[in-house]
Structures are given as structure tokens and as C-alpha cells.
Amino acid sequence: MRRITPTTNTSPGTNPPASAAPASPGQRPPKPLSAVQQTLVIPLVARALGAQIYPSHDCGDLWAKHLLERLERLGIPGQQYLADRPTVLNVLWRTGLIRRILQDFFAQHPNAWGLNLGCGLSHYFQWIDNGSNTWIDGDLPEVMALRKTLIDARPPRLRHVSVNLQNPDWWQRLRLPKRSLTQPLLLLCEGVLMYLPPDEVRQAIGQFAQYAPPGSRLVLDTMARCAIGQAQWHASVGQTEAQFHWGISQMQELTACHPRLQLRHTHSVAPSHGWMGVAMEAFWNPWGQAAPLYGLAELEVGAWE
Ligand SMILES: C[S@@+](CC[C@H](N)C(=O)[O-])C[C@H]1O[C@@H](n2cnc3c(N)ncnc32)[C@H](O)[C@@H]1O
Structure with a gap:
């Protein structure tokens, strides 16, 4: 597994301030977060503190540390999620992988636009700002209001x-x-689509495939269908009362959302969990035909129909 080291870049606002500004006395989040919105703290904690447990997976997320500090000052704690070590590893694994996918994409398309929808408090632009690309972070209004409270300055190509x-x-x-x-x-x-009803996930994926220019990419994480309705047993998500509504049995279910979609790569988290992870995946999927228990898919949008 490749170790990720922090990069420095020159865009104003791409690096976090040296120290968190003190929150005003009695300051509260702009609006209360729903159960699914609260799940944004889980990956934030993993990126901020997960390297204490898994130093070889350190993603060097300077923003996560800063944002977690500020969130705690608003009375939203997160440290308890660090106890869920498998989830911490899953998040660090996917962060590293996504970062490499983004860097490869912007190396091929230096002036392209990227969107992170359901972004929570993640901050990929700190790593992928190449001086000419544009990045959009989007989420539900309550989360975007919180983001605005926590992130003071933004470089012009980060929307x-x-x-x-x-x-x-x-x-x-x-x-x-x-x-x-x-x-x-x-x-x-x-970390978004598993919380939405299946019809709406297919609709959301189909909408992107319908309108995105040829060669566009969709990167998403997937859970096996057996996880649906089981979030209460998940050590971290169970604490938020959010629920898993979407999962897949076969990767082809993704391409079935729209004829323009092609599957480029499937990644499973299993090898990151060592021999136990590999054994569990082999038991789960002996013929290698099924979707991974937890994984990441890269899809490409083909020519206009
Ligand atoms: C587990 S968090 C993941 C956040 C971020 N992607 C990360 O990995 O740190 C789930 C996020 O999905 C967002 N979300 C849930 N339903 C959504 C919807 N219908 N549209 C946009 N975002 C949504 C939540 O607000 C939350 O920020």
C-alpha cells in the first residue's frame, strides 16, 4: 500500500490556517444535522486521527485535523468513532485510492472540473489543486452552512x-x-449513496451518465446488498441512527443505470485488512463474481447516444 505524504501547494486557502480560530462563546452549528448528515463526522475523524492507529495509511489530511478541532468547539464530538478500527481503515484506504484516481484524472485533464457531492467535511482540493482545475464541493444545505462556518477562506477555483x-x-x-x-x-x-433509496441512487447515477461529457468519470463506494437495513449493528453508523438503504450484489448493477456507463475498475478494501480480510472476501465471494463487501468503483461515461 502506497504511503501518502502531504503535498504543499501555493493556492491561498488550500492549506488550513496554522491554528484553529477560537469559536465565539456559545457558538452553535448553523442548523442541527439530521442522522445521515451526522455521519460526516465518521470519515472526518478517520482522516484526522486514523494515522495514530494505522501510520502506514496516513493520508496527511491537514484540513481534517483543523475541521475536527473546530467541530468539537461547536459541541460536536467525534473522537468516539476512532474506536471503530475497521471503519477507520476503510476510510483511510478509500481516501488514498480516491486521491490517486483524482490525481491521475487531472494529470490527463489539467483544466477539467471535478465535483464531490455529499462531500461532508472532506477537502480533496488540498491535494489536487494543480493551478488550473476547478473543484466543486456540494452537500445538503445544512452541511454546506456548517462547512461555510468552519472553512473561512477558499481559493477561487474551489466552489x-x-x-x-x-x-x-x-x-x-x-x-x-x-x-x-x-x-x-x-x-x-x-460514503453517500448507501444512505439513499435504491431507485433514487439509480436515478442519480443515470442523471450524471445522461448529461456528462464523453470520457467523464464517476467514482463511488459500494456496499454489498446484505448491508441494507443493518446500520444499527455498525459500530460507528449505528451511533447516528442513519440507515443503509442501497447495496449491490453485482457490479453490473451500476452500469445498468444507464447505457453510456462502462465499468473501468473495481477495488475491494479486503486486502487492506490483511489475511483476515482476504479470507472473508474469499468466503463471501468464492468465484470472484460478486461485488465486494465494501469497495470502490470507477465508471466512465461513453459517447453521446
Ligand atoms: C458518511 S458522510 C460522507 C461525507 C464525505 N463524503 C466523506 O467521505 O467525508 C455522508 C454525507 O452524505 C450527505 N448526503 C446524504 N444524503 C444526501 C443527498 N440526498 N444529497 C447530497 N448529500 C447527501 C450527508 O449530508 C453527509 O455529508
Whole structure:
């Protein structure tokens, strides 16, 4: 597993302030977060503190440390999630992998646009700002209000948008400028779609595939179908009362969302968990035909129909 080291870049606002500004006395989050919105703390804690447990998976997320500190000052604690070690490892694994996928994509398309929808408090632009790409972080309005409270300054090519992926016309509502659609773009949905009803997930994926320019990429994480309805047993998600509603048995279920979609790569987290992970996956999926218990998929959008 490749170790990720922090990168430095020169864009103002891409690196966090040296220390967290003190929160005003009695300051509260702008709006209370729903159960599913609260799940954003789980990956944030893993990225901020997970290297204490898994130093070889350190993702060097300077922003996560800063944001967690500020969140705690608003009275939203997170340290308890560190006890769920498998989830911490899953998040560190996916962060490293996504970061490499993004870097490869922007190496091929240096002026392209990328979107992270259901972004929570993640901050990929700290690693992928190449001086000419544009990045949009989007989430539900309450989360974007919280993000605005916590992140004071932003470089000009890092945008924020309120978006609800359950809206049938979420893509149109983004109102992306024409220049963003003259080349492939990349959409990341990380730790999001498993919380949505299956029909709405298919609709959300289909919407992207319908309108994104040829060569665009969709990066998303997947859970096996057996996880549906089982979130109460999950050591971290169970504490939030959010529920898993979407999971898949076969990777082909992703490409079935729209004829323009092709599966480029499937990644399973299992090898990161050592021999136990590999053994469990082999037991679960002896013929290698099924979707991983937890994994990441890279999809490509083909030519216009
Ligand atoms: C587990 S968190 C993941 C956050 C972030 N992607 C990360 O990995 O740190 C789930 C996120 O999905 C967002 N979310 C849930 N339903 C959504 C929807 N319908 N549209 C947009 N975002 C949504 C939540 O607000 C929350 O920020």
C-alpha cells in the first residue's frame, strides 16, 4: 500500500490556517444535522486521527485535523468513532485510492472540473489543486452552512454548492457553466449513496451518465446488498441512527443505470485488512463474481447516444 505524504501547494486557502480560530462563546452549528448528515463526522475523524492507529495509511489530511478541532468547539464530538478500527481503515484506504484516481484524472485533464457531492467535511482540493482545475464541493444545505462556518477562506477555483442528490433534476440545478462541459469531468460520491433509496441512487447515477461529457468519470463506494437495513449493528453508523438503504450484489448493477456507463475498475478494501480480510472476501465471494463487501468503483461515461 502506497504511503501518502502531504503535498504543499501555493493556492491561498488550500492549506488550513496554522491554528484553529477560537469559536465565539456559545457558538452553535448553523442548523442541527439530521442522522445521515451526522455521519460526516465518521470519515472526518478517520482522516484526522486514523494515522495514530494505522501510520502506514496516513493520508496527511491537514484540513481534517483543523475541521475536527473546530467541530468539537461547536459541541460536536467525534473522537468516539476512532474506536471503530475497521471503519477507520476503510476510510483511510478509500481516501488514498480516491486521491490517486483524482490525481491521475487531472494529470490527463489539467483544466477539467471535478465535483464531490455529499462531500461532508472532506477537502480533496488540498491535494489536487494543480493551478488550473476547478473543484466543486456540494452537500445538503445544512452541511454546506456548517462547512461555510468552519472553512473561512477558499481559493477561487474551489466552489461550494447546495445539492440534494434525491432531486430528480439535481444535475440541472447545479447550473454548471458551458466551459466545464467542453471536456470530461469527474464526479465523486463517497460514503453517500448507501444512505439513499435504491431507485433514487439509480436515478442519480443515470442523471450524471445522461448529461456528462464523453470520457467523464464517476467514482463511488459500494456496499454489498446484505448491508441494507443493518446500520444499527455498525459500530460507528449505528451511533447516528442513519440507515443503509442501497447495496449491490453485482457490479453490473451500476452500469445498468444507464447505457453510456462502462465499468473501468473495481477495488475491494479486503486486502487492506490483511489475511483476515482476504479470507472473508474469499468466503463471501468464492468465484470472484460478486461485488465486494465494501469497495470502490470507477465508471466512465461513453459517447453521446
Ligand atoms: C458518511 S458522510 C460522507 C461525507 C464525505 N463524503 C466523506 O467521505 O467525508 C455522508 C454525507 O452524505 C450527505 N448526503 C446524504 N444524503 C444526501 C443527498 N440526498 N444529497 C447530497 N448529500 C447527501 C450527508 O449530508 C453527509 O455529508
